Amino acid sequence: MIIKGVVSRVFTIRVVFALTAVLGIAFSVSKVNSMSGDSLPNNLPHPNPGGKAATFSTQGNVNLTGEYFQAQGTNGRSCVSCHIPEEAWSINPGTLQDLFDQTDGTHPVFNILDANNPNMDVSTPAARLAAYSMLLSRGVFRRGGPPRPNSEWELIAVEDPHGFASLERLVHWRRVMPTINFAQGSATVNWDGGNSIGVDQLAGLNNQAARNIIGAQQGLPAPPEVIADIVNFERSLSTAQLIVPGVGRLDSDSARGGPEELSGMEKTLGRFDLFDAWVDHSNPRRAQIARGQAIFNSTNANGRSCNGCHNSANNGTNIDNTLFDIRAASLAARTPDLPLYTFRNKSTGETRQLSDAGRGNITGLWTDLGKFKTPTLRALAARAPYFHNGIAPTLTDVVLHYEKHLLFVYTDQERADLVAFLNAL
Numbered sequence: 001m002i003i004k005g006v007v008s009r010v011f012t013i014r015v016v017f018a019l020t021a022v023l024g025i026a027f028s029v030s031k032v033n034s035m036s037g038d039s040l041p042n043n044l045p046h047p048n049p050g051g052k053a054a055t056f057s058t059q060g061n062v063n064l065t066g067e068y069f070q071a072q073g074t075n076g077r078s079c080v081s082c083h084i085p086e087e088a089w090s091i092n093p094g095t096l097q098d099l100f101d102q103t104d105g106t107h108p109v110f111n112i113l114d115a116n117n118p119n120m121d122v123s124t125p126a127a128r129l130a131a132y133s134m135l136l137s138r139g140v141f142r143r144g145g146p147p148r149p150n151s152e153w154e155l156i157a158v159e160d161p162h163g164f165a166s167l168e169r170l171v172h173w174r175r176v177m178p179t180i181n182f183a184q185g186s187a188t189v190n191w192d193g194g195n196s197i198g199v200d201q202l203a204g205l206n207n208q209a210a211r212n213i214i215g216a217q218q219g220l221p222a223p224p225e226v227i228a229d230i231v232n233f234e235r236s237l238s239t240a241q242l243i244v245p246g247v248g249r250l251d252s253d254s255a256r257g258g259p260e261e262l263s264g265m266e267k268t269l270g271r272f273d274l275f276d277a278w279v280d281h282s283n284p285r286r287a288q289i290a291r292g293q294a295i296f297n298s299t300n301a302n303g304r305s306c307n308g309c310h311n312s313a314n315n316g317t318n319i320d321n322t323l324f325d326i327r328a329a330s331l332a333a334r335t336p337d338l339p340l341y342t343f344r345n346k347s348t349g350e351t352r353q354l355s356d357a358g359r360g361n362i363t364g365l366w367t368d369l370g371k372f373k374t375p376t377l378r379a380l381a382a383r384a385p386y387f388h389n390g391i392a393p394t395l396t397d398v399v400l401h402y403e404k405h406l407l408f409v410y411t412d413q414e415r416a417d418l419v420a421f422l423n424a425l
């Protein structure tokens, strides 16, 4: 089964994991790729549940030998351990489960840093299965830290099903964000914006890469040329859905979907216009995608528009770097495996219960609690589940979340149209 995996995925990074498992050797990515190609051609389609997505790099192809693919620290992890090309440069629970099965949970992606609780036993496969259940079930990594001192709020109660969060320590479960589509994206980097808001995007990406190397990869601070190589690579990448069954290529017949079209687009405020040419198209599935695009761009009965926040044209981040609270960390949307925090406003006494402080733990502001980056919406089909904590398993669940928690109103037909559009991004 592992061998079959190797053969059928010879061009993918997953081959590294499989070989490492079989031979028990920590192959470097470049070594394996020299056996199977050092690069991916631009626009190479990778299958996903909604069709096929692809990456286009302005470097001419997707070079798999750069610093992004090299373990920078002591624990065997590289950027690609968590940001996989074929999963729109994120990583999905199904892949984490495969990696676990192939290595009994010893692949570098399974590190005590991201265990449910770092005090858990990880000495046997069964123990590791329990310790990494958050990674395996929803593809979320453990982040967090002490509550920010001198905040407008105080943390007054904590429930953590995994027993690690406390009044002195917030645990935040976060999906891996895709390292793509920065050319039209905002300057905000990371789900909570880290310290990147108001700073330029390049500074934010440099900071992110440097911190990952000393943090998640447990390395020494990297020299500037390593950081530059990584960040130039990230900034070269555009990833988007390219093919949908029954629809065909999303850049055909005057439509402008797919990664290569995206790569040529400017950063600008505006509506999505990729599928304007398919309005009333004779292929009903193309016409449906165009209807979904119109629904996304228009104001709903609740007075809001998807495009109102996701307003960088054809990318979907927020052009003003604004973060929003869409209730993904709310008590009402919480699942039992997530922690629950009670915050109290020091001046008004008001309380809020959230599973993640979001931006609020960076700024200390009461109004920033529960706010998150407005992420790129391209190549969504390749990287379920959705939202910072992976609470929406499918794109339909995303739309249902907006209906339940932000009071968007859709008929069954409108919801299906909107999902067809999201699947084609």
Ligand code: HEC
Pocket (backbone or CB within 6 Å): 068, 077, 078, 079, 080, 081, 082, 083, 141, 143, 174, 175, 176, 177, 178, 179, 188, 189, 190, 191, 192, 205, 208, 209, 210, 212, 213, 216, 217, 230, 373
């Ligand atoms: C252990 C897994 C892991 C590794 C290794 C890793 N990342 Fe990430 N990355 C994540 C997670 C999780 C997030 C989301 C974190 C958050 O926002 O709190 C993320 C977010 C990012 C973002 C933010 C994207 C955006 O749209 O704001 C960038 C950029 C990024 N990573 C780059 C890198 C680079 C460069 C490397 C290698 C130096 C790397 N990552 C290695 C897990 C990882």
Ligand code: HEC
Pocket (backbone or CB within 6 Å): 296, 304, 305, 306, 307, 308, 309, 310, 323, 324, 325, 326, 328, 329, 372, 373, 374, 375, 376, 377, 380, 385, 386, 387, 388, 389, 398, 399, 402, 408, 418, 422
């Ligand atoms: C008030 C601003 C706002 C509105 C309105 C809005 N979004 Fe979002 N969207 C966000 C933010 C912020 C996030 C990230 C939230 C989180 O994970 O906590 C997000 C996340 C998403 C994601 C998940 C992306 C990922 O990487 O996991 C999808 C898909 C999405 N939105 C689609 C939509 C659609 C469709 C609509 C209209 C029904 C919509 N959004 C309306 C701000 C908004």
